[in-house]
Amino acid sequence: MSKAQIFASPDEAVSVVKDGDIVLVGGFGLAGMPFDLIDALIRHGAGDLTIVSNNAGNGDVGLAALLKAGQVRKVLCSFPRQVDSYVFDDLYRRGEIELEVVPQGNLAERMRAAGAGIGAFYCPTGVGTPLAEGKETRTIDGRDYVLEYPIKGDVALISAHIADTMGNLVYRKTARNFGPVMATAATTTVVQVSSIVDAGQIDPEVVVTPSIYVDRVVQVEPRHYTVQGAR
Amino acid sequence: MPLNPDQLAARVAQDIEPGSFVNLGIGQPTKVADHLPAEIGVVLHTENGMLGMGPAGVGDEVDPELTNAGKVPVTELPGAAYFHHADSFAMMRGGHLDVCVLGAFQVSASGDLANWDTGAPGSIPAVGGAMDLAIGAKRVYVMMTLFAKDGSPKLVPTCTYPLTGVGCVSRVYTDHAVFEITPDGVRVIDSFDTSVEELRARLEVPLVVDVH
Incomplete structure (x- = not known):
């Protein structure tokens, strides 16, 4: 389908998620977290999910609320342990x-x-550490690399700033983080945005995620949340 | 007196070349930014997707969508750029950063770094971007106290904690002395309150000292 589908509610937008899915969830801490899509996924009730995200939830909101609802079997992430990751912990x-x-x-x-x-790639990160144990390694031009395999999602839930009616996306500041790469890596990409504009209203030169990667879009109200460490 | 964290941050900052692209790790290394005057044109990278990061955001400047790798609100400087995570880590892994400054639990005499997991029972492992930074930047500077709270040295013959990276550390900045990791051994390049003899007595690592 060439054009993204625009949905009236986050609940309709996430209806594509099934039990046992691998779900890529955008955000770095709370910045870029697709709060409304996650809340809708909690109401939707799909379970036995594998979540791929940078963190494993903060406080009681967003990803932490999904974990608390008991819908998640496994988390792939880089940094689960944080001062406010008590739900995951x-x-x-x-x-x-x-x-x-x-x-x-x-x-x-x-x-x-x-x-x-890409079927797999050789990466220097983690060579000689516990996270490379059991993985294939190879020396290329005198440097050691570990073979790493792709992570493909059934669904990506991400947050962007503005979408046009085609599904082209722009992001805002460091809330961009994992959004663009997750959008490419899932069978179905669902995006929440703070506004939707007509095709042609976003300068093609500044589009960050082209519409080919975007399947479902829903507009949500901006959410105010406090930031850990704010002074 | 050993250097306090601010003095140590200032000492690290002295060794950062004007115009460098630099990543400062979470925690103490963040303090290095306070000692990099604007006129030397150092550009700070934060791995969650920004070059040209400014100081912490205060009051009205706080924007939940503009944070550093420690998830603390920051500001943007003129000439800043945003990019996504895969680009940000390609930048790191591809050797484009001149310097990163990281904290550590232990550094070995051959420059192995342990800074992500103590392996203690009940601990939840969390690595973040530490392994990518450790192998990516052209120069990896570690900033730490030389001794743990129990008095044991953190510059050691072999790390006992799980490794973050192998042979990746260039320099170790501590409250007592600065060490350069070289193929010939650990070289003392600066010391503050402790003689080389005292360092030799308290460390199990052989030290190389230049004769001037």
């Missing part, structure tokens, strides 16, 4: 959730590979 310590820790750049590059049709 508790589930992990009780053995109720699986964790795969992935170096942050590998997390991004493995999704990039999935979206770009």
Whole structure:
């Protein structure tokens, strides 16, 4: 389908998620977190999910709320442990959730590979560390590399700033983070935005995610949340 | 007196060339930014997708969509650029950053770095971007106290904590001395309150000292 579908509610937009899906969830901490899509996914109720995201939830909102709802079997992330990751910490310590820790750049590059049709890639990150144990290694031009495989999602849930009616996206500041790469790496990409404009209203030179990667768009109200460490 | 964290940050900053692209790790390394005057044109990278990061955001400047890798609100400087995570880490892994400054639990005599997991029972491992930074920047500077709270040295013959990177550290800036990791051994390039003899007595790592 050449044009993204625009939905009236986050609930309709996330209806594509099925039990057992691998769901890529954008955001770095709370910046770029698709809060409304996650809340809709909680109402939707799909379970046994594998979540791929940088963190494993902050406070009681967003991803943390999804974990608390018991819908997640496994988390792939780079940095679960934070001052306010108590929901994840508790589930992990009780053995109720699986964790795969992935170096942050590998997390991004493995999704990039999935979206770009790369079968696997040799990466210098993690060589000689516990996170490379059991993985194939190879020396190329005198440097050691670890073989890393793509991470492909069934669905990506991301947040962007503005979409046009084609599905082209622009982001805002560091809320961009994993959005563009996750959009490429999932079978179905669902995006929440703060506004939708007519095709042609976004300068083609500044489009960050071209519409080919975007399937479903929903406009949501901007959410105000406090930032840890704000002074 | 050993250097306090601010003095140590200032000492690290002295060794950063004007015009460098620099990533400062979470925690103490962040303080290095306070000692980089604008006129030397150092550009700060934050791995969550920005070059040209400015100081922490205060009051009205706080924007939840503009944070650093520690998820603390920051500001943007003129000439800043935003990019996504895969680009940000390609920048790091591809050797485009001149310097990164990281904290550490331990550094070995051959420049192995341990800074992500103590392996303690019940600890939840979290690596973030540490492994990518450790192998990516042209120069990896570690900033740490030379001794742990129990008095044990953190510059060691071999790391006992799980590694972040192998042979990746260039320099170790500590409250007592600065060490350069070289193929010939660990070279003392500056010391503050402690003689080389005292350092030799307290460290199990052989030290090389230039004769001037």
